[in-house]
Amino acid sequence: MNIEEKINGEIKAAMLAKDSKRLEALRGIKAVVLLLKTSPEGLTEESATKAIQKEVKKRKESADIYKTQNRPDLEEEEMFQARVMEEYLPKQMGEEEIKAELTKIIASVGASGPGDLGKVMGAASKAFAGKADNKIVSALVKQLLG
Numbered sequence: 001m002n003i004e005e006k007i008n009g010e011i012k013a014a015m016l017a018k019d020s021k022r023l024e025a026l027r028g029i030k031a032v033v034l035l036l037k038t039s040p041e042g043l044t045e046e047s048a049t050k051a052i053q054k055e056v057k058k059r060k061e062s063a064d065i066y067k068t069q070n071r072p073d074l075e076e077e078e079m080f081q082a083r084v085m086e087e088y089l090p091k092q093m094g095e096e097e098i099k100a101e102l103t104k105i106i107a108s109v110g111a112s113g114p115g116d117l118g119k120v121m122g123a124a125s126k127a128f129a130g131k132a133d134n135k136i137v138s139a140l141v142k143q144l145l146g
Contacts, residue, residue: 003048003088004033021077025084028055049089049130056085093132095140101127102140114145 007030014023032051036043059082066075109119120141128137
């Protein structure tokens with residue numbers, strides 16, 4: 001079952017359950033999937049994962065803005081949608097797992113100091129694609145090289 005079939009099934013279930021909040025989030029994912037189907041890169045698991053990650057990031061950024069504007073109602077809505085969308089992403093790696101992989105990457109590219117940050121991040125972003133937040137990876141790389 002591909003992502004599109006899975007989302008369509010979930011949308012039907014949400015409609016039957018009259019769960020409008022979840023339905024809205026699922027429709028957001030469906031919109032992204034439909035855009036990917038007509039895009040030059042096409043719909044693949046990898047492209048869908050990237051697109052959903054981008055949508056989750058947008059929701060979280062919006063939630064942060066609503067938080068600073070003291071709008072907890074809108075903040076909660078955005079965070080709920082982000083959580084629903086995260087269900088369709090691969091499981092995120094923990095900090096210890098990331099550190100262990102980064103030490104291997106640092107050794108393999110022969111990085112020795114902060115000047116090699118670009119080399120390590122290039123390899124790390126490919127290795128952790130969809131599995132870890134690049135902000136966390138970057139902070140850990142700086143910590144390990146510094």
